[in-house]
Amino acid sequence: MYLHVTGVVTAERERLAPHAEEETRVLRRLKADGIVLSSFRRTDKPGAFLIVEAESLDSAREQLNQLPYAANGLLTFEFIEVGRL
Numbered sequence: 001m002y003l004h005v006t007g008v009v010t011a012e013r014e015r016l017a018p019h020a021e022e023e024t025r026v027l028r029r030l031k032a033d034g035i036v037l038s039s040f041r042r043t044d045k046p047g048a049f050l051i052v053e054a055e056s057l058d059s060a061r062e063q064l065n066q067l068p069y070a071a072n073g074l075l076t077f078e079f080i081e082v083g084r085l
Helices: 017-032 057-064
Strands: 002-009 036-041 047-053 075-082
Touching: 002 057, 017 036, 047 057, 047 075, 057 075
Parallel strands: none
Antiparallel strands: 002 047, 002 075, 036 047
């Protein structure tokens, strides 16, 4: 299944800094593993836009919650199932 995932930063930006390096490392691993197909930084407000492939919604949540921002309650996700055109 494919998912459009919108991530919204729910904390002050300075709280992100201690986790930034690990966030990048985990995101790169999720991309290499084929979980995150595309990732974009939002320009309207702090957050991200992702295209994710996973076996289920629960699996996608589990994978993305490995990201330090999400694991530390600094980022929340909204998941929408999508299909190819």
